[in-house]
Amino acid sequence: MAKPKKTPRPKAQTPKGFADYFGSDVTERNAMLRAIGEVYHRYGFDALESSAVETVEALGKFLPDVDRPNEGVFAWQEEDGDWLALRYDMTAPLARVYAQHRNDLPNPYRRYTMGPVWRNEKPGPGRFRQFYQCDADTVGSASMGADAEICAMLSDTLEAVGINRGDYVIRINNRKVLNGVMEVAGIAGDDKEAERGIVLRAIDKLDRLGPVGVRALLGEGRKDDSGDFTDGAGLDDAQADVVMGFMDAKRDTGAATVARLRELVSGSDVGEAGVAELEEIAALLDAGGYGADRIEIDPSVVRGLGYYTGPVYEAELTFEIKDEKGRPRNFGSVAGGGRYDDLVKRFTGQEVPATGVSIGVDRLLAALRATGRIGSQDHGPVVVTVMDRDRMADYQTMVTELRRAGIRAEVYFGNPKNFGNQLKYADKRNSPIAIIAGTDEFARDVVQIKDLILGAKIAETATLEEWKGRPSQFEVPRADMLAKVQEILNG
Structure with missing residues (x-):
């Protein structure tokens, strides 16, 4: 008895003459x-x-x-x-x-x-x-x-x-x-x-x-x-x-x-x-x-x-x-x-x-x-990273605070086990800032703010004196998170 033919998978390709827009x-x-x-x-x-x-x-x-x-x-x-x-x-x-x-x-x-x-x-x-x-x-x-x-x-x-x-x-x-x-x-x-x-x-x-x-x-x-x-x-x-x-x-x-x-x-x-x-x-x-x-x-x-x-x-x-x-x-x-x-x-x-x-x-x-009149300043959302799965409600509170202030923001919903992957995700999203808070930060009521825009500039020009003494990641009180993010974005 002949084996039934398998139905071929459809090709994942855009039809000719059409395009996908992201x-x-x-x-x-x-x-x-x-x-x-x-x-x-x-x-x-x-x-x-x-x-x-x-x-x-x-x-x-x-x-x-x-x-x-x-x-x-x-x-x-x-x-x-x-x-x-x-x-x-x-x-x-x-x-x-x-x-x-x-x-x-x-x-x-x-x-x-x-x-x-x-x-x-x-x-x-x-x-x-x-x-x-x-x-x-x-x-x-x-x-x-x-x-x-x-x-x-x-x-x-x-x-x-x-x-x-x-x-x-x-x-x-x-x-x-x-x-x-x-x-x-x-x-x-x-x-x-x-x-x-x-x-x-x-x-x-x-x-x-x-x-x-x-x-x-x-x-x-x-x-x-x-x-x-x-x-x-x-x-x-x-x-x-x-x-x-x-x-x-x-x-x-x-x-x-x-x-x-x-x-x-x-x-x-x-x-x-x-x-x-x-x-x-x-x-x-x-x-x-x-x-x-x-x-x-x-x-x-x-x-x-x-x-x-x-x-x-x-x-x-x-x-x-x-x-x-x-x-x-x-x-x-x-x-x-x-x-x-x-x-x-x-x-x-x-x-x-x-x-x-x-x-x-x-x-x-x-x-x-x-002519470079659009496209050069398009940043992604601020990414609130996840260091402690049990604190998801706290992370959600942070992102809600940012959004209510008119700031585009999201919580990282991927697998949080590898923190490096979270920062790679933020880079891929062209995010300007990553918010970092784990068990120690929550205990001290602070957050770490990573300025990804400045970090990229430092990586490109690390030998220049002008970048010395300007850290791309710093700690601020939790109550000052919103003000610091706004300062960086308005920067």
């Missing part, structure tokens, strides 16, 4: 989200938490990864035949929420939301299938003031989380201007929708592919470093020249850029309307004190999603970092958005103007870490 990763993200939320709240936006699951019909077909049609979302079919999917961004769910509850919401409706989104895309280095977004949108206003406000708020937000002025720029364009350019180039009309989509995605890749790569995608297509070939838009040289001229329209001043754009779209009503909107946004931002050192007009900004109908904007960090091969490069985009006046119309049948921005939380966190 300790400081989560606390740093939460701190940043709080800072962003405070700016959004100050601008008058209300919080909204919508469902992570939407019907596929409600999400629509606006995914940026159109090379994988109908595979861009994580979806499943219900018993009743309906298809549901995890949200791929925060904007499509907002359109559904507004259409569903519009009679109960103020008009305009200003909301912000934070949370994970999921995209069933091909994973790669730095490209995950689950990531956090932080959005703010105004629904129900056609005023360019709403777009200008979003850009001003984005500028304030970047500075609030620690990006210095001069280390970022918010770039603004208008999809209507690009539509005017494509009209002049002869690729307007419903029969040219596929070509326009390729053109939009090609321009959106300018930073990554450069002018030569974009030009190839406007024509027959290009082969990437892996040998994969991407079909192009099939434009002839004259048409491609018009599009490339649009991308090269940025001048030294906003006024000069606008003048050049007006030349490029001459004869196109939609293009000229887009230029006028850019002028209005620039004037409003200038009135608020947001100059070109923070926000500028840049025709190269397109945004990949197909639902944008007017102004589009992107926040780029301009400082240099090193890539995985040690080469310097600009950090790049961390946020983007724009006006999408047709999205709610899918539900209501009536045009509802809307505009908004989305911050890539993980990208922004990576930027802050790369």
